[in-house]
Amino acid sequence: KAGVxxxxxxxxxxxxxxxxxxxxPISGHRSVSxxxxxxxxxxxxxxxxxxxxxxxxxxxxxxFSGRQFxxxxxxxNVSTLELGDSALYLCASSVGSGDIQxxxxxxxxxxx
Amino acid sequence: xxxVTQPEKLLSVFKGAPVxxxxxxxxxxxxxxxxxxxxxxxxxxxxxxxxxxxxxxxxTADLNKGETSxxxxxxxxxxxxxxxxxxxxxxxxxxxxxxxxxxTSLSVIP
Numbered sequence: 001k002a003g004v005x006x007x008x009x010x011x012x013x014x015x016x017x018x019x020x021x022x023x024x025p026i027s028g029h030r031s032v033s034x035x036x037x038x039x040x041x042x043x044x045x046x047x048x049x050x051x052x053x054x055x056x057x058x059x060x061x062x063x064f065s066g067r068q069f070x071x072x073x074x075x076x077n078v079s080t081l082e083l084g085d086s087a088l089y090l091c092a093s094s095v096g097s098g099d100i101q102x103x104x105x106x107x108x109x110x111x112x
Numbered sequence: 113x114x115x116v117t118q119p120e121k122l123l124s125v126f127k128g129a130p131v132x133x134x135x136x137x138x139x140x141x142x143x144x145x146x147x148x149x150x151x152x153x154x155x156x157x158x159x160x161x162x163x164x165x166x167x168x169x170x171x172t173a174d175l176n177k178g179e180t181s182x183x184x185x186x187x188x189x190x191x192x193x194x195x196x197x198x199x200x201x202x203x204x205x206x207x208x209x210x211x212x213x214x215x216t217s218l219s220v221i222p
Contacts, residue, residue, distance in 0.1 A: 003155075033210070042214045043156075043198060056209045090156065098208020100146070103156040 004104035018079040025093030032074040035090040116213035124219045133184040135199030144202040145182040151195045
């Protein structure tokens with residue numbers, strides 16, 4: 001069974017640009033959650049999608065948005081990038097909300 | 113408010129010594145607790161969950177509802193245990209969600 005796949009693995013952007021990250025969950029998983037991981041703040045929850053609906057949202061500005069498609073694949077978008085957005089963005093999928101989460105390898109975003 | 117705290121950001125122990133990573137939670141309902149681990153250059157992965165009541169890689173964790181704790185323990189630390197450990201709480205309201213603690217970085221000194 002293929003694991004959670006995140007693309008791209010690395011991204012370099014400049015301030016003010018926007019970026020889209022992609023996550024393909026494990027087959028059969030309907031819940032996808034996104035996290036931002038930084039050395040200073042640790043693992044911070046961004047949002048969770050279940051059956052194309054946003055179920056939960058963390059304490060991040062509106063520049064961070066996401067969506068989920070009918071095949072459970074999810075995208076995360078960050079607009080007007082700031083230097084502080086540099087981080088490892090992790091996607092996790094689970095069968096349902098609150099179930100064991102399986103994490104992807106992450107997308108490392110560097111904002112210059 | 114639902115919350116998970118891990119008081120130690122960094123924990124260093126010598127190889128062969130016992131290790132305990134602390135986790136406390138705040139939740140009024142019936143909790144389900146997990147420990148996730150992230151080894152260097154590997155994905156974050158589930159280590160154990162309290163409902164399984166099993167030992168994984170020598171680690172155990174007991175849910176203490178009175179103290180609202182779910183501490184992770186191992187009697188003899190190994191160098192390969194060095195990693196980042198996250199405690200997580202599953203809450204059940206109108207829909208389930210998982211709340212992660214800030215994490216504890218464990219370093220096992222040879």
